Amino acid sequence: MNQTRHDWTKEEILDIYNKPLMELLYEAATIHRQHHDPNTVQVSTLLSIKTGGCPEDCGYCPQAARYHTNVEGNDLMSVQQVKAQALRAKASGSSRVCMGAAWRNVKDGPEFDQVLEMVRAINKLDMEVCCTLGMVTENQAKRLAEAGLYAYNHNLDTSEEYYTEVISTRGYEDRLQTIENVRKTNVTVCSGGIIGMGESEEDRAGMLVALSTLNPQPESVPINALVAIEGTPMEDQKPVEIWEMIRMVATTRIVMPETQVRLSAGRTEMTREGQALCFFAGANSIFAGDKLLTTPNPDVNEDMEMFKQLGLIPQKPFIKISQPQTVEAADSQFTSLGEKPKWSRPGHTIERNELAKEKGVVSKS
Ligand code: SF4
Secondary structure: OOOOOOOOOHHHHHHHHOOOHHHHHHHHHHHHHHHOOOOEEEEEEEEEEEEOOEOOOOOOOOOEOOOOOOOOOEOOOOHHHHHHHHHHHHHOOOOEEEEEEOOOEOOOOHHHHHHHHHHHHHHOOOOEEEEEOOEOOHHHHHHHHHHOOOEEEOOOEOOHHHHOOOOOOOOHHHHHHHHHHHHOOOOEEEOOEEEOOOOOHHHHHHHHHHHHOOOOOOOEEEEEEOOOOOOOOOOOOOOOOHHHHHHHHHHHHHHOOOOEEEEOOOHHHOOHHHHHHHHHOOEEEEEEOOEEOOEEOOOHHHHHHHHHHHOOEEOOOOOOOOOOOOOOHHHOOOOOOOOOOOOOOOOOOOHHHHHHHHHHHHHHO
């Protein structure tokens, strides 16, 4: 059986990525079978609990306030609304609810307290709860853990080198710091990236180096294909080819044998055959629900039909790691510190991000 390695180099990963496809598929599928049941797939539902108005400038994201997209902003959802959506997700086969808020970082205060209540409510439904709320401090990660959080998502997005072509309002080290803060708790780490943003194959390998050399490696790695949204700096990027997605999934599986590799954004552009090859290559998780935060996603019934056709079974919750306990707010050991962490603001400019910002202003005037 292949042991997990934490010393992968970019050259080794590139060699894997560029292997003849049949060889790559065979190797990835073999490793997949050694570490996972190849017939089960973990199903997550992604819920946008606070949409739009984000101060960051991520070049792929329609929720960044500075770009001029059709995304309608929404304030933080109520605990009751979230609970109702979680129940619906559970009934349609999801084992995990991932709550996303378009924040640069978590701020202590009533909104964070409300998110903690949402975590408690979903954990009590015996579902895995994941959050993606931007950067978090160690104390905030501990408070999320106490509430019963199962996973925290914070993507590295791409390689450290290419990151400066995508985002100018925070640094790669901020991302790694948040992952490190989450690692100080028993919350599992979900971190992956996006392909199709104009990066090279070296950058794809570089991202996998950054993820696979973390020790422990992330428990889940989402692989997204860019969905180019009008109004964002990446609106003109050409779509990712299915073969690139299959190669990326297979390579991720080989270098991170234990992780759950999640097919994320971009599935609407993929055929069933394409998705089947991704599952064969080691993908064992999907996002379900007709929307991924703000981008389209296949309908749940379509996914269940695909599962039936392929003989795949949705995985039950807490198979790999047992359910965390929920500590009620009144019994918490960790109170809000009201910290003002100094996350970096690199301050360089990215031409295509600047152009997208200006474009909207010009077309509105
Ligand atoms: S990806 Fe997240 S941090 Fe970046 S602009 Fe979008 S919502 Fe904000």
